[in-house]
Amino acid sequence: MTRTDASLHPARADVLVIGGGPGGSTAAALLARAGRRVLLLEKERFPRFHIGESLLPYNRPLFEALGVWPALQAAGFPRKTGAQFLLANGTKARRFVFRHGRFTREPEILQVERARFDELLLRHGQRLGAEVREGWSAGAVTVAADGVTVQATDPEGRPHRLIAAHLVDASGRANLTGNQAGLRMIHPRHRKLAVFGHFDGAWRDPGEAGGDTVIVRGADRWFWLIPISPTRTSVGLVLDKDTFAAEGGDAAEVFWTAVRHSAVMTARLAGAHLPGALQVTSDFSYFNRRLAGPRLVRVGDAAGFMDPIFSAGVYLAMWSGRLAAEAVQAALSEGGDGGRRFAAYEQRVRRAQRVYWRLVEHYYTTPFMELFLEPRHRLDLPAAVLAVLAGDLEPAWPVRWRLELFYLLVRLQRHRALVPRLDFRPTPAHAPSLPAAR
Ligand SMILES: Cc1cc2nc3c(=O)[nH]c(=O)nc-3n(C[C@H](O)[C@H](O)[C@H](O)COP(=O)(O)OP(=O)(O)OC[C@H]3O[C@@H](n4cnc5c(N)ncnc54)[C@H](O)[C@@H]3O)c2cc1C
Numbered sequence: 185m186t187r188t189d190a191s192l193h194p195a196r197a198d199v200l201v202i203g204g205g206p207g208g209s210t211a212a213a214l215l216a217r218a219g220r221r222v223l224l225l226e227k228e229r230f231p232r233f234h235i236g237e238s239l240l241p242y243n244r245p246l247f248e249a250l251g252v253w254p255a256l257q258a259a260g261f262p263r264k265t266g267a268q269f270l271l272a273n274g275t276k277a278r279r280f281v282f283r284h285g286r287f288t289r290e291p292e293i294l295q296v297e298r299a300r301f302d303e304l305l306l307r308h309g310q311r312l313g314a315e316v317r318e319g320w321s322a323g324a325v326t327v328a329a330d331g332v333t334v335q336a337t338d339p340e341g342r343p344h345r346l347i348a349a350h351l352v353d354a355s356g357r358a359n360l361t362g363n364q365a366g367l368r369m370i371h372p373r374h375r376k377l378a379v380f381g382h383f384d385g386a387w388r389d390p391g392e393a394g395g396d397t398v399i400v401r402g403a404d405r406w407f408w409l410i411p412i413s414p415t416r417t418s419v420g421l422v423l424d425k426d427t428f429a430a431e432g433g434d435a436a437e438v439f440w441t442a443v444r445h446s447a448v449m450t451a452r453l454a455g456a457h458l459p460g461a462l463q464v465t466s467d468f469s470y471f472n473r474r475l476a477g478p479r480l481v482r483v484g485d486a487a488g489f490m491d492p493i494f495s496a497g498v499y500l501a502m503w504s505g506r507l508a509a510e511a512v513q514a515a516l517s518e519g520g521d522g523g524r525r526f527a528a529y530e531q532r533v534r535r536a537q538r539v540y541w542r543l544v545e546h547y548y549t550t551p552f553m554e555l556f557l558e559p560r561h562r563l564d565l566p567a568a569v570l571a572v573l574a575g576d577l578e579p580a581w582p583v584r585w586r587l588e589l590f591y592l593l594v595r596l597q598r599h600r601a602l603v604p605r606l607d608f609r610p611t612p613a614h615a616p617s618l619p620a621a622r
Contacts, residue, residue: 268396322360
C-alpha cells in the first residue's frame with residue numbers, strides 16, 4: 185500500500201531534492217541553511233563510486249560559500265594548478281597554468297576521489313539541516329497547482345508518497361523528470377563511450393605539474409589521467425560508441441590496444457597496476473529541452489550532460505545547484521509556483537551550457553587543437569579559452585571577443601594552415617621518452 189509519509193513534520197516539505205551528488209547536495213545544503221525544510225532522496229548509500237574526479241578552479245568560491253573548503257583542504261586531495269594537452273604520439277605537448285592565465289581569477293583547485301568528495305558534501309548538507317534518506321529511490325513525479333508529489337521506494341522496497349512545495353531534480357544522468365517528460369535530446373555527434381579504471385603507480389610529472397589533469401589526444405579518441413591521491417590515478421579512454429563496436433567491443437582489448445598505439449600512454453602506464461577491472465560507461469552528450477517548469481528545477485546532469493573533456497560536470501552541477509537554491513528560496517518567500525524565477529534560472533543555465541557545448545564541439549576538430557597547442561599567439565587568444573576551462577561560465581567581453589576570434593581562426597585553419605598541421609600517426613609502443621610539457 186502506498187502511503188503519504190507520516191514521518192515528515194509537517195507532512196509536506198518545502199523542497200524535495202532527488203539525488204545526493206554535488207548538484208543535489210549543494211541545493212539541499214543552501215536551502216536548509218536558509219531555514220527551509222529539505223528532504224533529499226538518494227537511491228545509493230554513501231560513500232559510493234562515481235566517475236568524474238577533476239574539478240575546476242572556479243569551484244573554490246562555491247566551496248567557500250558552502251563552508252566546506254577547509255574540510256576539503258584537510259582531506260589530502262592532490263592540488264590541481266594546471267592542465268596538459270598532449271598528442272598521443274608525443275609529438276606535441278602544452279601545459280596551461282591557471283595562475284598565468286590573464287583572464288583566470290582562480291589559480292587552483294583539487295582533484296578528488298568522488299566517493300569521498302560526494303560524501304563530504306552530502307554530510308555537510310545533512311549537518312546544515314537537510315533530511316537525507318539514503319537507499320530511497322524516487323519514481324513517478326506529479327506536479328499539481330499547489331505542490332509536487334513523488335512516488336518513492338524505501339530501502340525495504342515499500343512504496344511512499346512524498347509531497348513538497350517544490351522539487352529539485354538532481355538525479356544526474358538518470359535524468360528522472362526529463363526522461364519522464366520526454367525532454368531529452370541526445371547530441372547526434374557525441375555518442376561516446378568511456379573505458380576507465382583507477383591505476384596505482386602511473387607516471388607523473390615531477391613537482392606541481394604532477395597534480396595536473398593530463399589529456400592525451402589521438403586522431404579519433406582521447407585519454408584522461410587525473411591524480412586522485414598521492415599514488416592513485418584515474419585513467420580513462422573516450423571514443424565513439426560505433427568505433428568501440430567496430431573494434432570488437434571488448435573494453436580491455438580496446439583500451440590496451442589504444443595504449444600500445446600511444447607512446448605517451450605507454451610510457452605513463454609502464455609501471456602502473458590496475459587493482460580492479462576496467463569499467464565502461466556510455467558517455468552520450470544530451471540536454472533537456474526544458475530545465476524548469478512550475479514547481480520544478482533540474483540541476484547538474486539532470487539539466488544536461490556534456491562530454492567530459494573539460495572536466496566541467498561537477499562545477500556545472502554545483503553552480504546550477506546554487507542558482508536553483510536561490511530561485512527556490514525566492515519562490516518560497518513569494519508564494520506561487522516559481523514561474524518567473526525558474527524561467528530566469530533556465531535562461532542563465534542554458535547560456536552557460538552553450539558556452540561549454542561550443543567549446544566541446546570545437547575541441548573535437550583538428551584545427552582547434554592545432555591552434556590551441558600553438559605556443560605563439562597574438563592577442564592572448566588561448567588565455568580566453570583557458571578562462572572558460574577554469575570555469576568562467578559567464579565570460580565578460582574581453583574573453584568573449586577573443587573566443588569568437590579564436591573560433592574564426594579555427595574555421596580559417598580548416599582551409600589554410602595558419603599554424604603547422606598536427607600529425608596524429610601512431611608511434612611504436614616503446615617510445616623512448618616523454619615530451620617535455622611546457
Ligand atoms: C566518463 C566521465 C568522466 C567525467 N569526468 C569528469 C571530470 O573529470 N570532472 C567533472 O567535473 N565531471 C566529470 N564528469 C561529469 C560528472 O561526473 C557529472 O557531471 C557530475 O557528477 C554531475 O553531478 P550531479 O549532482 O548532477 O549528478 P551525480 O553526481 O550523478 O549525482 C546524481 C545522484 O542521483 C542519484 N539518483 C539517480 N536517480 C535517482 C532516483 N531515482 N532516486 C534517488 N536518487 C537518484 C544517483 O545515485 C546519484 O548519486 C564525467 C562524466 C563521465 C561520464
